[in-house]
Amino acid sequence: MTPRNRFRWRVMRVLALCRWLRGGTVRALRLGAAAASSAPPSQVRQRLGPCRAVPCRAVPCHAIRGGNGLSSPVCALLQDSVTVEVLDHLERLALVDFRDAEGVERLREAVRFAERLREVNTEGIEPLDSVLEDRCLYLREDDVTEGNCTAELLKNAREKVEEYFVAPPGNIPLPELEERDTFLKGS
Amino acid sequence: MFSCQHSGFLCTTDHLNKVILAPWVPVVGLEIHAQITSNSKLFSGSQVQFAAPPNSLVSFFDASLPGTLPVLNRRCVEAAVMTGLALNCTINKKSLFDRKHYFYADLPAGYQITQQRVPIAVNGSLSYSLCIDNKMSQMVTKTVRIKQIQLEQDSGKSLHDDARSQTLVDLNRAGVGLMEVVMEPDMCCGEEAAAAVRELQLILQTLGSSQAIMAEGQLRVDANVSVHHPGEPYGVRTEVKNINSIRFLTKAVDYEIQRQIKELENGGTVVNETRAFDSKLGCTVPMRDKEGKQDYRFMPEPNLPPLILYDAKSLPANVNHQQVVNIDWIHERLPDLPSVKRAKLVELYGILPEHSFTLVNEDGLMEFFEDVVKRTQMKPKKVIGWILSDLLSHLKQHSLTANESPISSFLLADLLNLLENGDISSSAAKQVFEELWKGEGKTPLEIVKEKQLELIQDQEELEQICQAVIDEREKEVMAIKEGNKKVINKLIGLVRKATRGRANPLLVKQILEKKLSE
Numbered sequence: 001m002t003p004r005n006r007f008r009w010r011v012m013r014v015l016a017l018c019r020w021l022r023g024g025t026v027r028a029l030r031l032g033a034a035a036a037s038s039a040p041p042s043q044v045r046q047r048l049g050p051c052r053a054v055p056c057r058a059v060p061c062h063a064i065r066g067g068n069g070l071s072s073p074v075c076a077l078l079q080d081s082v083t084v085e086v087l088d089h090l091e092r093l094a095l096v097d098f099r100d101a102e103g104v105e106r107l108r109e110a111v112r113f114a115e116r117l118r119e120v121n122t123e124g125i126e127p128l129d130s131v132l133e134d135r136c137l138y139l140r141e142d143d144v145t146e147g148n149c150t151a152e153l154l155k156n157a158r159e160k161v162e163e164y165f166v167a168p169p170g171n172i173p174l175p176e177l178e179e180r181d182t183f184l185k186g187s
Numbered sequence: 188m189f190s191c192q193h194s195g196f197l198c199t200t201d202h203l204n205k206v207i208l209a210p211w212v213p214v215v216g217l218e219i220h221a222q223i224t225s226n227s228k229l230f231s232g233s234q235v236q237f238a239a240p241p242n243s244l245v246s247f248f249d250a251s252l253p254g255t256l257p258v259l260n261r262r263c264v265e266a267a268v269m270t271g272l273a274l275n276c277t278i279n280k281k282s283l284f285d286r287k288h289y290f291y292a293d294l295p296a297g298y299q300i301t302q303q304r305v306p307i308a309v310n311g312s313l314s315y316s317l318c319i320d321n322k323m324s325q326m327v328t329k330t331v332r333i334k335q336i337q338l339e340q341d342s343g344k345s346l347h348d349d350a351r352s353q354t355l356v357d358l359n360r361a362g363v364g365l366m367e368v369v370m371e372p373d374m375c376c377g378e379e380a381a382a383a384v385r386e387l388q389l390i391l392q393t394l395g396s397s398q399a400i401m402a403e404g405q406l407r408v409d410a411n412v413s414v415h416h417p418g419e420p421y422g423v424r425t426e427v428k429n430i431n432s433i434r435f436l437t438k439a440v441d442y443e444i445q446r447q448i449k450e451l452e453n454g455g456t457v458v459n460e461t462r463a464f465d466s467k468l469g470c471t472v473p474m475r476d477k478e479g480k481q482d483y484r485f486m487p488e489p490n491l492p493p494l495i496l497y498d499a500k501s502l503p504a505n506v507n508h509q510q511v512v513n514i515d516w517i518h519e520r521l522p523d524l525p526s527v528k529r530a531k532l533v534e535l536y537g538i539l540p541e542h543s544f545t546l547v548n549e550d551g552l553m554e555f556f557e558d559v560v561k562r563t564q565m566k567p568k569k570v571i572g573w574i575l576s577d578l579l580s581h582l583k584q585h586s587l588t589a590n591e592s593p594i595s596s597f598l599l600a601d602l603l604n605l606l607e608n609g610d611i612s613s614s615a616a617k618q619v620f621e622e623l624w625k626g627e628g629k630t631p632l633e634i635v636k637e638k639q640l641e642l643i644q645d646q647e648e649l650e651q652i653c654q655a656v657i658d659e660r661e662k663e664v665m666a667i668k669e670g671n672k673k674v675i676n677k678l679i680g681l682v683r684k685a686t687r688g689r690a691n692p693l694l695v696k697q698i699l700e701k702k703l704s705e
Contacts, residue, residue, distance in 0.1 A: 093482055093484060094288075130487055137495065138258060139261035144232060145232030147234055163241045163242055166355060169352050
């Protein structure tokens, strides 16, 4: 992957995380201010609420300038929702590395950007989750047309054993926050 | 020590102590993954085949190389619709695909494409029967609700090499189409779970949507088990995986129920965890590699538009038929489901429901039975006895299916005709059956002639033999004349021995009775 594509890929993933996180924030707001910042990410419903998401181009977050147009209590809420626990959870789930304060700020900006959508009244409107929704889903005939390229696939593998890919034994979970070498420990 | 609705009473081991132990209600729910029978995979054109050289049936999409996109296989959609219709589900005319994210070496993309929000079929039911008290004499029908059926991708296979501390990954299975059938927790013990799975297996095999062979991994069952006291809320559930056959399913579920009851009665708690069934030890053990509750971060699959299905009413005109799946068209072409087959057997042949159950349950037995009935004058009700007790017991002993039977339906029909015509006795017929089983190519008639098993038709000869027996056995004759009628059976037996099974027992009894009353 070229550096440019890798960057784009990263931003897309952060945007996906934002949507997920936004889902958590929406729920928090519905539950009321008291429960707000403590809405645990694991309780996030997978339905993405009644917001019609405007499709975003893959724009790097730090390029967004200008006022956010949000009232200050909500603003404070946003700051509260992106806590160290949430960031640790995200790092564990998605194996992203926020690396430094700028990375976290990028996430906050992304959430702030997405939150602007809440200004739109979407009462009774079906959520859009793909611009392809009016397209026809192409159905393929059940014929064998691919495969038999073992050598080509294994070319990229660092290690192989008799045409098998080699992986470590089972998942190696991310160590706990205390044991990790991450800047998150400092915050 | 838990209460089972179908046995109708508290199965406690100690009825006297029932005051001490409150009854436990086990709750069992199943998640079943059935591999769709198709030539190619769900989203790619690589072949679906069991046991091929590693990584030979893998396309770039299956290996999750960048720049590849999923393309839905029409056959998989039809298979899911067929299964949904057979299980009385509502087919969703619009269903959506989602991504379920988790990291594992055999999931190269880091996510699985599934249908979490709006699956292809919802709200169905599955009826199954089971015998009470282990006797085939009484069967009860139960129903389990089907929550949903969804299309999803299979993952690859991992071979764990503990010696070298590594995992070998084969992606041949990655991307194969699966139907996940989610059943509501309406079952209460291992036997019910096993019966439900067996019925589902028969349905899938009849439809052809999946061959559902558990041994080849085409049907995978995970059980969710919990226990609670009646009237209280459901207890914490555990998930049991690694169940490789229906027999093991019964064992695994029953073991887990007992384990949870013991744990709770000893003051412990049940942890919400995933456990694996160890078939050698017959118990469940906690699985490694499970880090608490997983957050799968479901998101809509951005590369696939919604799947739209049509029926006769909504079918658009001027449409390319290859691009359209018509639910009504599929409905019309559904084959007879096992329950319908059983009902037809009972109606056509007058056999008992439990007999029809065995006929449909055993591979090829129903066709064998119908073949024999066609070729013989013997009544189906009598034929069924030969099929279920003689033939089936021999098949089971040698682990053969009806199609592999050394006695073909022709030969058995010939034998039964001889019996029906009164040419041989039933004990002689059994002897002939044993000879036929050896598979030496002889016909029943040849065997009868060879072993001289024909019934003695000559009345005089029979009378002579009977007279001989009467003359020999003065003591028994006295007993009968004094009123002990049952002793005549001994005389009949002696005549049978003397004639080497060639005498019709009824006729013998008549002759003896006549002679003794003289």
